[in-house]
Amino acid sequence: MGRGKVQLKRIEDKISRQVTFSKRKGGLMKKANELAVLCDVEVALLIFSDRGRLYEFCSTESLEEILERYRIHAEEEAAVRKRAEQEKHGVVDHKDKQSQELQLFPKLRSNHGIEMNLAECTDLQTSGNPLQMIQRHLDTQNIELKNMTELTQLEKEMDAILRQIRFRKTQLMMDAAKAVHEETLLSLASTSSSV
Amino acid sequence: MGRGKVQLKRIEDKISRQVTFSKRKGGLMKKANELAVLCDVEVALLIFSDRGRLYEFCSTESLEEILERYRIHAEEEAAVRKRAEQEKHGVVDHKDKQSQELQLFPKLRSNHGIEMNLAECTDLQTSGNPLQMIQRHLDTQNIELKNMTELTQLEKEMDAILRQIRFRKTQLMMDAAKAVHEETLLSLASTSSSV
DNA sequence: TGGTCTATCTATAATCC
DNA sequence: TGGATTATAGATAGACC
Numbered sequence: 001m002g003r004g005k006v007q008l009k010r011i012e013d014k015i016s017r018q019v020t021f022s023k024r025k026g027g028l029m030k031k032a033n034e035l036a037v038l039c040d041v042e043v044a045l046l047i048f049s050d051r052g053r054l055y056e057f058c059s060t061e062s063l064e065e066i067l068e069r070y071r072i073h074a075e076e077e078a079a080v081r082k083r084a085e086q087e088k089h090g091v092v093d094h095k096d097k098q099s100q101e102l103q104l105f106p107k108l109r110s111n112h113g114i115e116m117n118l119a120e121c122t123d124l125q126t127s128g129n130p131l132q133m134i135q136r137h138l139d140t141q142n143i144e145l146k147n148m149t150e151l152t153q154l155e156k157e158m159d160a161i162l163r164q165i166r167f168r169k170t171q172l173m174m175d176a177a178k179a180v181h182e183e184t185l186l187s188l189a190s191t192s193s194s195v
Numbered sequence: 196m197g198r199g200k201v202q203l204k205r206i207e208d209k210i211s212r213q214v215t216f217s218k219r220k221g222g223l224m225k226k227a228n229e230l231a232v233l234c235d236v237e238v239a240l241l242i243f244s245d246r247g248r249l250y251e252f253c254s255t256e257s258l259e260e261i262l263e264r265y266r267i268h269a270e271e272e273a274a275v276r277k278r279a280e281q282e283k284h285g286v287v288d289h290k291d292k293q294s295q296e297l298q299l300f301p302k303l304r305s306n307h308g309i310e311m312n313l314a315e316c317t318d319l320q321t322s323g324n325p326l327q328m329i330q331r332h333l334d335t336q337n338i339e340l341k342n343m344t345e346l347t348q349l350e351k352e353m354d355a356i357l358r359q360i361r362f363r364k365t366q367l368m369m370d371a372a373k374a375v376h377e378e379t380l381l382s383l384a385s386t387s388s389s390v
Numbered sequence: 391t392g393g394t395c396t397a398t399c400t401a402t403a404a405t406c407c
Numbered sequence: 408t409g410g411a412t413t414a415t416a417g418a419t420a421g422a423c424c
Contacts, residue, residue: 001399002420010235020420021234022392027418028230031223031401035242039216040205042243045227046265049236054268067262070241073249148367155360158353160205165350167203172343196416197403215403217409222401226418 021049029057033167040160042066059163216244224252237261 011017025047036043036059044066045057058066206212220242231238231254239261240252253261 001401001418003396003398003422004420005399006229006233006420008229008232011233016420017234018391021230021236023419024226024230024234028223028226030418031219031226032240034201034203035216035219035223037203038201038206039212039219040245041216042241044239044241046239046261047230047236048238048261048264050234054265056265063265066241066243067265069243070249070251070258070262073243148364151360151364151367155357155364158357158360162350162353162357164204165346165353169343169346169350172346196401196418198405198414198416199403200416201403211403214408218402225401 025055029055032057033059037160037163037167040156042069044070060159220250224250227252228254237264239265 011020028047029045032043032045035041041059043057043059044063046063047055049055056063060066206215223242224240227238227240230236236254238252238254239258241258242250244250251258255261
């Protein structure tokens, strides 16, 4: 983008590498946020600059949340891989196989309870305006009466809206800061011209 | 990009949300790679789709490498924060204290923005039905149209509800666990008595 | 540094297959 | 589903302040 086509290789000039880093980092985070909001997915982005500074983005309350989920996912994969490996190398009787699956299950259930009943709540996920989204939940009037699936769904929706609210607040603050800045410049200009 | 301007909100149509996810995920990873190569930095990207599938990108040999680096970084930050905390409780002159708080502020804000004004919204938390609380805000229909005060208010309310939802989920999980436990005890008792 | 500008390049929404 | 196409929106390189 920009005036010239970009070669996919390290920018050798230090200054422009720094400038490009700053610009593209902003762009990447914006896009990460867009992906999270538009597609309702969890996104985590970690960047270590060449000076070792950390820049992070995450779509949820905290990065740890996503990293924890990653850890669990990695463990499960390792377990599955290990099982496949064992089967490949030898004859395993069905009892052993089953017990292995049983061991794995509790982990899956504790963290992926949402996916399990996903089919049930597809309609919930696909309808409505961001603020309207939760309206249908309001008639129930009471959190106490909801089941786990409903609560999880509601939680997700609330979280998405909160993200939007916060993002919008940031936008407004930036607009305001910009306005103040411009005003300052104007008043400075008029002061200096009147002196 | 593309034929129409995109609104920053969850795509409600499931099909196009999926298509967009697939396209943008590819785009985001491409850009993450470009940033890493062009600017010679470390980048890690984690995406969990709504079905719980994990997609990852990292610029180094392994993702673990970057996560490990993150862990170290986070620990250091925690140490710094803790140190600042301790100094605040000791004897510090006002100038130093202020400068410490200024340094600390960006970090705090990102994670504790809500708690800061908790006292103000006590009445909100105790009055009326938890879900009804936000109903009066819903008629506006659009986050874009709200001003800062309204947004902050809405944010607080949403957060209070979220806390309630999570609390209720915990309760339900504990109930379920207890039920399972009791069932186990019962079946054990009946087994031993029948033998 | 950090913001602005603008010509260009890139990503992608909508569409069809 | 999974590409291919195309018109556009959005990102950004280079330049200047």
